Amino acid sequence: MYAQMVKSTGERVKALDEMGPEERAFQERVDADIKIEPKDWMPEGYRKTLVRQIGQHAHSEIVGQLPEGNWITRAPTLDRKAILIAKVQDEAGHGLYLYCAAETLGVSRDEMTEELLSGKAKYSSIFNYPTLTWADIGAIGWLVDGAAIMNQVPLQRCSYGPYSRAMIRICKEESFHQRQGYDIMMRLCEGTAEQKEMAQDALNRFWQPALMMFGPSDKDSVHSAQSMAWKIKQNSNDELRQKFVDQTAPQAEYLGLNVPDPDLKWNEEKQGYDFSEPDWNEFYEVLKGNGPCNKERMEARQKAWNEGAWFRDGLMANAKKKKARRMAAE
Amino acid sequence: MTATVKTDAALFELALRMGDNALILGQRIGAWCGHAPAVEEDIALANVALDLIGQTKMWLGLAGELEGKGRSADDLAFLRDARAFRNALLVEQPNGDFAHTLMRQYLFDAWHHPMLVALKSSADKRVADIAEKAEKEARYHLERSEDLIVRLGDGSAESHERMQTALDALYPFAGELYAADAIDGDLAARRIAPDLGEVGKRYLASLKSTFEEATLKAPWDAATRKGGKQGMHSEELGYILAEMQWMQRAYPGAKW
Amino acid sequence: MKNEWPLWEVFIRGQHGLAHRHFGSLHAPDAEMAIKNARDVYTRRNEGVSIWVVKASDIAASSPGDKEPLFEPSNSKIYRHPTFYDIPDEVGHM
Numbered sequence: 001m002y003a004q005m006v007k008s009t010g011e012r013v014k015a016l017d018e019m020g021p022e023e024r025a026f027q028e029r030v031d032a033d034i035k036i037e038p039k040d041w042m043p044e045g046y047r048k049t050l051v052r053q054i055g056q057h058a059h060s061e062i063v064g065q066l067p068e069g070n071w072i073t074r075a076p077t078l079d080r081k082a083i084l085i086a087k088v089q090d091e092a093g094h095g096l097y098l099y100c101a102a103e104t105l106g107v108s109r110d111e112m113t114e115e116l117l118s119g120k121a122k123y124s125s126i127f128n129y130p131t132l133t134w135a136d137i138g139a140i141g142w143l144v145d146g147a148a149i150m151n152q153v154p155l156q157r158c159s160y161g162p163y164s165r166a167m168i169r170i171c172k173e174e175s176f177h178q179r180q181g182y183d184i185m186m187r188l189c190e191g192t193a194e195q196k197e198m199a200q201d202a203l204n205r206f207w208q209p210a211l212m213m214f215g216p217s218d219k220d221s222v223h224s225a226q227s228m229a230w231k232i233k234q235n236s237n238d239e240l241r242q243k244f245v246d247q248t249a250p251q252a253e254y255l256g257l258n259v260p261d262p263d264l265k266w267n268e269e270k271q272g273y274d275f276s277e278p279d280w281n282e283f284y285e286v287l288k289g290n291g292p293c294n295k296e297r298m299e300a301r302q303k304a305w306n307e308g309a310w311f312r313d314g315l316m317a318n319a320k321k322k323k324a325r326r327m328a329a330e
Numbered sequence: 331m332t333a334t335v336k337t338d339a340a341l342f343e344l345a346l347r348m349g350d351n352a353l354i355l356g357q358r359i360g361a362w363c364g365h366a367p368a369v370e371e372d373i374a375l376a377n378v379a380l381d382l383i384g385q386t387k388m389w390l391g392l393a394g395e396l397e398g399k400g401r402s403a404d405d406l407a408f409l410r411d412a413r414a415f416r417n418a419l420l421v422e423q424p425n426g427d428f429a430h431t432l433m434r435q436y437l438f439d440a441w442h443h444p445m446l447v448a449l450k451s452s453a454d455k456r457v458a459d460i461a462e463k464a465e466k467e468a469r470y471h472l473e474r475s476e477d478l479i480v481r482l483g484d485g486s487a488e489s490h491e492r493m494q495t496a497l498d499a500l501y502p503f504a505g506e507l508y509a510a511d512a513i514d515g516d517l518a519a520r521r522i523a524p525d526l527g528e529v530g531k532r533y534l535a536s537l538k539s540t541f542e543e544a545t546l547k548a549p550w551d552a553a554t555r556k557g558g559k560q561g562m563h564s565e566e567l568g569y570i571l572a573e574m575q576w577m578q579r580a581y582p583g584a585k586w
Numbered sequence: 587m588k589n590e591w592p593l594w595e596v597f598i599r600g601q602h603g604l605a606h607r608h609f610g611s612l613h614a615p616d617a618e619m620a621i622k623n624a625r626d627v628y629t630r631r632n633e634g635v636s637i638w639v640v641k642a643s644d645i646a647a648s649s650p651g652d653k654e655p656l657f658e659p660s661n662s663k664i665y666r667h668p669t670f671y672d673i674p675d676e677v678g679h680m
Contacts, residue, residue, distance in 0.1 A: 062364075089373055092373050315482065
C-alpha cells in the first residue's frame, strides 16, 4: 500500500525441506512468530525485500507531507491550521522511524534518499494526485489514512522486529489522522451547498486512487506469496481492498455523499460490497512517473535536499571543529 | 469613563501585537513543513509553528474579549485587513533560504523570550497568564535557534557566509521590536507591560554575545526599519494575508 | 557516505521513575543536537523527562549466536524471580 509494488527477491516459496539448516531455522522462527532482529541470520532475499518495502513506506511518508502541507498556509481556521501542521509533522516523524528501521538492515538514510531522488526507489501512487480544495484535506485524512491504517495495523505483527516496533508507534500516533479527516468532511456536509459540493468532488477524485493504494489485484500481484511466507505482508491486496470498501461505503452514506461507482452494491451472500476495479492503466502510468503531480513532488524533494546540503554540512563542520577543540584542550 | 476606554485600547493593541507576531511568524514557518533540509529539522520547526499558532489563539482571543465586539481569534486572524495588523516587520519577511528563516527566528526569539518573562509579572492577570505559558515555549525556541546560529555561523565557509548574508539583511528589522511608542509608554507606566527600552538592552546584549560566538558581525549601525506595530507594513504582508485569509474571504460565513 | 549525520539511539526516562527505555533512533551532527532532536521527535518536549543518547556505532551488543550461553544460565536461576516463592495470602502484599 504505502509499499505497493515491492519486488520480492525470492523466486518462489521454498518448502522447509528444500532449505539449508540456517534458512530452515530462520523460517521456523518466523512460523513460530518469533521476531527476527537485525543481527540474526536472514536470507539475502528477506533483507533486500524488507529494505525495499520499508524504504518505499518511508519515502511515502516523506512525499506524503507535500499534498497536505500545501494547505497549511491556507487552512481556514487557526485550529485547522494547527491540526494540519501536527498531522504533516507526524508524517515526517513516521518517515524518520521507518528510515531508522531500514537502517538496521545495513543501508543508510542518505543512500535511501538518493535512491528516491534519482527515481530508482518508489513511493505510493496516491501522493501524485493534487489537492485542489480544502475538501481534499478531509478526503485524504478519511480515505488515504483510512486505507493506510488498514494496511499498517497488521504490519505491527510483521516478522522483522524493528519494522514491527516502528509500526506499533506509528499506528498509535496515527489514530487521530483518519478522524480529523472525517471531521472535516462532516463539517463540509453540514455546511452550505457549495461546501457539500466541494466534499463530493473530493470523494469523486480520491475514491479510485484510494482503492489503488492496496496495489494490483491478487491475480496480477506476483510478489505476494514469498512476502506472506516471510510474514512481511499479512493480507492480500484484494482482501484489504474489500475490507476498506466495506468500511468506507457506509461512512460515505452517513455523510450523504455518493461513492463514484455505479456498481457499488451490498452483496448479502458474501457479506460485503461489490465494487468496480479501479483503472489499472492509470495506476501503472502513475507508478511510471506519469501521474498528475509526480514531477512536482520529486522537484520539491530534490529542492529540499539540494538546497539543504549547506545546512547539513555546516552543522557537521561545526561538530568536527568542536570535537577537535575539545581534544586539543584535553 | 474615558480613562477605562483608553486602558482597554492600549491593552487591545498589546494583545494584537503579541498575537500578530505569533500568527505571522507561525504562518511563515508553517510553509517549511515538508521542505526543511533534514527530517529532524522539519519536525522541530513544526513544533515551533504549533506553539506560535497556540499562542496566537490566546493573544487574539484576549484581544477579541477586550474589544468587546464579539470577534473571535479566528475573526481577527482571517478577517482583518493589512492595515489593522500589528506585527513587527521582521516576522513578515520572506522565508528566503534556510539561513534567513533561522536568522529571523533567532532575532525574534531573543526578544520574545525576555519580553514574555517580563509580561509574566504584568499587572493584568490575563496577560500574565498567557505569558506564563508562552514563556516556557519561547525559552525552548530561543535555546534552539541560538544554538543553530552559533553552529552555522561557526560551521563551514558556506554556512558562515549564508548566515552573515541573512544577518545583514534582517538585522535592520530588529530595532522595531524594542522601539517604544506612546502605547508602550502607557502600558509600561501602568505596569501592564515592561519598559521596552530595558528589554532592548538585554536583547542587544544577548545578540552581541551570540554573534560573537557565531563569528558573525551584525551591522549595528544600520538604520532601523519599522512601522508594522502601527500598521505600516512591508508589501509582504498583503501576500501573506491573501493566502492565509483566502478561504474565509471566498466563502463568507461558512463553518470549517 | 560523504558527510552523513551519524545515527544515535535514544533512551528516555518518563515521568514515573522507571528506568530509561529505548525509544528509537535519529540522526544528528553531535550528541548535544541529538538530545535536542530527541526532544522534538520523541517527546514533543514533555517536561520532566530525561534523555540519553548514544552513538549507534558505540553500542556493543551480544550477537545472536551468543544467545544461549548468555541467557540460559539465568533461566535456570528461577529463584531470582519473585514468583518462585509461595507466600501465603495472609501475609499480605510483598
